[in-house]
Amino acid sequence: MANIRDVADSAGVSVATVSRTLQQPERVSPKTRNKVMAAVQAVGYKPNLMAVKFRSGKTHNLVVLVPTVANVFFARVISGMQEAAAELGYSILLANTLGNSEIESHYAKMVSTSQADGLIQLRAFNPFDTSMINDNGLLPMVNACEVIDDGQYPVVSLDNRAAAKAMTEHLISLGHTRIAMIKGPNSSPLTQERLAGYKDALEQANITFDEGMLFPGDFTLQAGYNAGETISRLQKRPSAVFCENDETAIGAMQAFKQANLHVPNDISVAGFDDIAFSAFVDPPLTTIAQPAEEFGRTAVTLLVDLLNGKVRKAPKVIMPFELIVRESTGKA
Amino acid sequence: MANIRDVADSAGVSVATVSRTLQQPERVSPKTRNKVMAAVQAVGYKPNLMAVKFRSGKTHNLVVLVPTVANVFFARVISGMQEAAAELGYSILLANTLGNSEIESHYAKMVSTSQADGLIQLRAFNPFDTSMINDNGLLPMVNACEVIDDGQYPVVSLDNRAAAKAMTEHLISLGHTRIAMIKGPNSSPLTQERLAGYKDALEQANITFDEGMLFPGDFTLQAGYNAGETISRLQKRPSAVFCENDETAIGAMQAFKQANLHVPNDISVAGFDDIAFSAFVDPPLTTIAQPAEEFGRTAVTLLVDLLNGKVRKAPKVIMPFELIVRESTGKA
DNA sequence: ATCTTAAATGAAAACGGTTACATGCTTTTT
DNA sequence: AAAAAGCATGTAACCGTTTTCATTTAAGAT
Structure with a gap:
């Protein structure tokens, strides 16, 4: 691999001149500039960027x-x-x-x-x-x-809290009062914030919060499916489910269908994220779009x-x- | 940031000894090894890996x-x-x-x-x-x-050709003779190979290949949806559609549902890739799993x-x- | 105790660039 | 024409490691 010294030798100049030609062309005379550029071509020089990074510390x-x-x-x-x-x-x-x-x-x-x-x-x-x-x-x-x-x-x-509140308000405005939530991992602050937003909306609508309407999840399709199965077997089934992401929602919808529950006639499902698939599932998913x-x-x-x-x-x-x-x- | 020289000074040895202690500990006596390790801790030394990479050329x-x-x-x-x-x-x-x-x-x-x-x-x-x-x-x-x-x-x-042949054979074995294919970009060798496998299976079953059963796509949900719409409006509709990937298949299924075609009763749909979503769409997608x-x-x-x-x-x-x-x- | 051999360590070059400083040449100023 | 200033270029130090080679020290053999 040709290095800067090879170029310097080939052009008959010093390494400093070669470096300057490449970094600040205006600081070198047109004549030598041409000589150097020709030499660069001739020897097939490519600067070793590892050396540059090392030297520059960036x-x-x-x-x-x-x-x-x-x-x-x-x-x-x-x-x-x-x-x-x-x-x-x-x-x-x-x-x-x-x-x-x-x-x-x-x-x-x-x-x-x-x-x-x-x-x-x-x-x-x-x-x-x-x-x-x-x-x-x-x-x-x-x-x-x-x-x-x-x-x-x-x-x-x-603002996850505000977004979750907006979605919950949307569900409430459709007449839902028993609204389940399929959560993310409890360790995730996301989950805490979204839960808070969900509670905000309930409180504002004078709906008492029911711990039993919370279902565990981990943002995967499978977790959504599992929670969906649990929900379909419930005696007092919620009429709407708010999922903390779209994968979860899609998994849950699948479980509802297999339990012969129609979405949204029997149960409404909402997601979060607006991934590409969400517009192409059946029915297309209501969700929160994030940029x-x-x-x-x-x-x-x-x-x-x-x-x-x-x-x-x-x-x-x-x-x-x-x-x-x-x-x-x-x-x- | 402490460098190897700081460690050497602190330990009262040469830089070479420090380097050896870190790279080939067995080549240095236990006594100095301990001295050096202590010094490494003391000055908080972290080797500059940019320098290592530059020096080693790797x-x-x-x-x-x-x-x-x-x-x-x-x-x-x-x-x-x-x-x-x-x-x-x-x-x-x-x-x-x-x-x-x-x-x-x-x-x-x-x-x-x-x-x-x-x-x-x-x-x-x-x-x-x-x-x-x-x-x-x-x-x-x-x-x-x-x-x-x-x-x-x-x-x-x-072996895309063999895989596409296997899927087409599966469709043929179910009694399908009019089998559409939603392709990837023509420029992709994948598309050519899969098309060849599709033709292999048709030929083997004495089904004449029909150019009109080929629909353009680009591996996206949207392209699958578009092709699906086109197919649903067809006079002589195929009874099965083989899509070159799962996204395309999911998009197409969505279009079929909106056209009131039942999958698989009215039309069978097959994909390729076995992405996670494929098991969670309705109905779950027949596909080719790749490792x-x-x-x-x-x-x-x-x-x-x-x-x-x-x-x-x-x-x-x-x-x-x-x-x-x-x-x-x-x-x- | 002396000589040979092996092990441990140090001094310095090398990797490939960038850049501060020195030098020489040309141009401008007086 | 001499001095000052400006520009183009060269020299060499430097970045932080690794590694070759030389040197010192320790161990083993006679």
């Missing part, structure tokens, strides 16, 4: 911790990140962590070992352990989607600003949501 | 070009890659290329500029242009899933072997498939 890599790339919503977030990163001259190193904090910790180490400049975490968990904290204090991280809001790191999130790609773009932009020292205090960005009413919800 | 990064991470099948492939890479000490740099050859070329450049050791391409396209070819000849690449089989690069693929995670694992293993010079000729790995019969296909 890797222009960003680590992204994503619980699972197989989740359609995250896939959209990642797409947005990739776009923004490309525009800003950064590369994304994607880590499929499966929510495993050891794997997260492994990848987080890339920041403390100078393999990446910063990190984006899509889960409400701080992946840095004390051994990674450097002397200046915090490592550069942005927390998006599912966040720990302790003011230490910049945050990009949705997934925009989440990704914003997180990257924020992190790059942070790296460039453009932000002092950890900013907090709240993304807008939209209630998408389709055909899976109907009158009670 | 980045231990692998670039993966994926047409779209939002595709559930690819998401599974990527999960498999991530696992295998972690085991082998490599990191995956994921590039969401949207099938755009300029973006592919951009990321492919990471290999020729020493930012990554090798590349995995999931599309039938050679991302290297002549400017990237180095003097030794080919750049290290493995082609998986959708492949160009010209013998230049290692290949991991499915997606295994695809990823194999591609990574092959590439690492290639990098270590363990393979001479480009190997060709054919992964097994499985026909999954669910409820979306029935008697004609």
